[in-house]
Amino acid sequence: xxxxxxxxxxxxxxxxxxxxxxxxxxxxxxxxxxxxxxxxxxxxxxxxxxxxxxxxxxxxxxxxxxxxxxxxxxxxxxxxxxxxxxxxxxxxxxxxxxxxxxxxxxxxxxxxxxxxxxxxxxxxxxxxxxxxxxxxxxxxxxxxxxxxxxxxxxxxxxxxxxxxxxxxxxxxxxxxxxxxxxxxxxxxxxxxxxxxxxxxxxxxxxxxxxxxxxxxxxxxxxxxxxxxxxxxxxxxxxxxxxxxxxxxxxxxxxxxxxxxxxxxxxxxxxxxxxxxxxxxxxxxxxxxxxxxxxxxxxxxxxxxxxxxxxxxxxxxxxxxxxxxxxxxxxxxxxxxxxxxxxxxxxxx
Amino acid sequence: xxxxxxxxxxxxxxxxxxxxxxxxxxxxxxxxxxxxxxxxxxxxxxxxxxxxxxxxxxxxxxxxxxxxxxxxxxxxxxxxxxxxxxxxxxxxxxxxxxxxxxxxxxxxxxxxxxxxxxxxxxxxxxxxxxxxxxxxxxxxxxxxxxxxxxxxxxxxxxxxxxxxxxxxxxxxxxxxxxxxxxxxxxxxxxxxxxxxxxxxxxxxxxxxxxxxxxxxxxxxxxxxxxxxxxxxxxxxxxxxxxxxxxxxxxxxxxxxxxxxxxxxxxxxxxxxxxxxxxxxxxxxxxxxxxxxxxx
Numbered sequence: 193x194x195x196x197x198x199x200x201x202x203x204x205x206x207x208x209x210x211x212x213x214x215x216x217x218x219x220x221x222x223x224x225x226x227x228x229x230x231x232x233x234x235x236x237x238x239x240x241x242x243x244x245x246x247x248x249x250x251x252x253x254x255x256x257x258x259x260x261x262x263x264x265x266x267x268x269x270x271x272x273x274x275x276x277x278x279x280x281x282x283x284x285x286x287x288x289x290x291x292x293x294x295x296x297x298x299x300x301x302x303x304x305x306x307x308x309x310x311x312x313x314x315x316x317x318x319x320x321x322x323x324x325x326x327x328x329x330x331x332x333x334x335x336x337x338x339x340x341x342x343x344x345x346x347x348x349x350x351x352x353x354x355x356x357x358x359x360x361x362x363x364x365x366x367x368x369x370x371x372x373x374x375x376x377x378x379x380x381x382x383x384x385x386x387x388x389x390x391x392x393x394x395x396x397x398x399x400x401x402x403x404x405x406x407x408x409x410x411x412x413x414x415x416x417x418x419x420x421x422x423x424x425x426x427x428x429x430x431x432x433x434x435x436x437x438x439x440x441x442x443x444x445x446x447x448x449x450x451x452x453x454x455x456x457x458x459x460x461x462x463x464x465x466x467x468x469x470x471x472x473x474x475x476x477x478x479x480x481x482x483x484x485x486x487x488x489x490x491x492x493x494x495x496x497x498x499x500x501x502x503x504x505x506x507x508x509x510x511x512x513x514x515x516x517x518x519x520x521x522x523x524x525x526x527x528x529x530x531x532x533x534x535x536x537x538x539x540x
Numbered sequence: 541x542x543x544x545x546x547x548x549x550x551x552x553x554x555x556x557x558x559x560x561x562x563x564x565x566x567x568x569x570x571x572x573x574x575x576x577x578x579x580x581x582x583x584x585x586x587x588x589x590x591x592x593x594x595x596x597x598x599x600x601x602x603x604x605x606x607x608x609x610x611x612x613x614x615x616x617x618x619x620x621x622x623x624x625x626x627x628x629x630x631x632x633x634x635x636x637x638x639x640x641x642x643x644x645x646x647x648x649x650x651x652x653x654x655x656x657x658x659x660x661x662x663x664x665x666x667x668x669x670x671x672x673x674x675x676x677x678x679x680x681x682x683x684x685x686x687x688x689x690x691x692x693x694x695x696x697x698x699x700x701x702x703x704x705x706x707x708x709x710x711x712x713x714x715x716x717x718x719x720x721x722x723x724x725x726x727x728x729x730x731x732x733x734x735x736x737x738x739x740x741x742x743x744x745x746x747x748x749x750x751x752x753x754x755x756x757x758x759x760x761x762x763x764x765x766x767x768x769x770x771x772x773x774x775x776x777x778x779x780x781x782x783x784x785x786x787x788x789x790x791x792x793x794x795x796x797x798x799x800x801x802x803x804x805x806x807x808x809x810x811x812x813x814x815x816x817x818x819x820x821x822x823x824x825x826x827x828x829x830x831x832x833x834x835x
Binding site: 258262264266311314315317318319321322323325326329330333336337445446449452453456460497498500501502503504505507508509511512515516519 | 633634641651655
């Protein structure tokens with residue numbers, strides 16, 4: 193549903209993402225809000241938003257692999273782990289700069305993704321999900337049993353620094369993450385609108401039909417895995433430098449499930465949906481933090497794990513309710529709202 | 541050589557349980573084409589319930605086992621009504637995420653109710669070992685294996701010869717045909733969920749008797765039963781048993797010989813590696829139906 197009176201009179205306008213002056217104003221306000229955020233929000237919320245940004249990058253990747261191309265990846269956290277460990281080894285063991293570690297984390301995670309994505313040429317749907325599930329188990333096991341990766345103890349990671357400027361506080365790290373998120377988001381949004389993105393969508397809807405149309409399944413399925421895992425690797429690199437510490441326990445199957453849940457809650461196949469889903473689920477985890485002291489006094493048995501348990505119950509319930517009640521996700525709700533708002537008051 | 545025989549015996553015994561766990565998955569998949577990735581969660585929660593009935597309330601162990609099975613049947617009917625029906629016909633992604641989320645929901649509930657602990661069930665089958673030549677097998681392993689075999693026998697018999705089992709077979713073949721023959725597809729789904737969760741209860745209690753009652757039992761559904769199911773073929777009941785034995789033997793032998801070399805834990809990923817190989821070589825499993833797509 194287009195805003196009334198907005199017509200495309202040339203190709204540039206046809207391709208534009210931001211169309212009206214109001215949208216530019218809102219976008220500018222939103223960016224200003226994000227830039228000013230750490231100065232009035234306090235450390236807790238800066239941390240919440242930083243982590244949200246890191247996860248958002250990984251979810252963008254999953255959005256491309258799973259939401260756009262339909263190749264279910266149940267091992268996204270394992271690929272985040274690959275990126276995190278790559279970055280950790282490159283900066284702490286080899287002493288190379290962060291600007292080199294960030295892209296190489298992405299590339300190595302992407303290459304590992306290719307190994308586990310290769311079965312997608314032969315199998316699909318549920319079977320592929322199982323092979324990425326195996327990836328989750330196997331990658332984490334390898335990390336646990338490799339001495340150079342610190343086994344179960346983990347690795348210390350130095351602060352990220354670019355040209356002598358060290359990102360040594362939460363606020364500085366927030367701006368770094370924000371910059372990467374914006375670049376990653378724009379890239380994800382634009383992939384949807386290119387030849388590659390249309391090929392992905394065709395493969396998702398029916399891969400046989402796509403092949404008949406002349407889409408090279410071999411190339412595009414592997415490309416989808418590479419891009420998705422590249423994003424995971426970038427997220428992993430930021431993760432490592434944000435926490436200054438990597439350890440296998442940070443990367444569980446459960447988080448992979450939540451990331452896929454974010455795609456589903458947001459609306460599979462929509463970039464906006466990936467953002468909405470991530471923000472929604474992460475805010476739920478803040479809510480779980482918030483209510484856990486109350487719960488802890490009522491459930492004395494579980495004081496230590498109450499945040500964990502409350503978070504799991506909340507996430508799972510929300511994901512199940514969304515799948516049962518609104519399978520098209522928040523992005524669809526947003527479209528419905530936009531249509532209503534633009535037609536108001538004559539919405540017949 | 542004695543060592544190898546011992547590993548083989550352990551593998552067969554534990555493989556029977558894995559097969560039983562996978563049987564619950566196969567039953568649901570066969571009738572409704574929904575893969576229940578929350579099966580491990582049910583396994584865990586029924587184990588905890590049994591522990592709670594015996595240790596916290598102080599019931600007789602056999603009474604509490606019967607009670608848990610009754611609860612599991614009711615839970616099966618409830619889950620089928622609330623969650624499964626909206627999932628039929630939805631994309632595979634939704635089914636996978638919804639059932640995985642259900643599994644973690646059960647884990648959260650278990651932590652809330654019983655904490656992140658590990659408890660042992662009372663010894664209701666003797667644990668002392670029986671010696672077969674050079675091989676020692678604990679008695680509760682033999683009993684569990686026997687119970688698993690008996691259950692397999694009952695299910696295979698009822699699938700082939702009883703009215704209910706035949707109904708399930710028709711529904712798995714073609715729902716429209718089943719309807720036109722006067723079989724209620726809904727009640728068949730409900731029956732298969734009730735049966736599957738009853739099996740989850742039995743296998744959960746047996747698994748807890750072999751190891752312990754803990755939240756890690758959740759992972760049995762994913763790390764062990766899924767490889768078994770894929771190995772045997774998604775729709776095949778005998779496949780679950782054969783797959784279970786193969787996974788059990790590989791895990792026991794692979795773990796036994798390779799664990800000392802890599803410092804432990806290899807047996808945990810043997811089933812996953814096996815699953816990856818099967819997926820690459822023969823994705824439809826040993827007894828599964830090969831799907832051929834033509835234009």
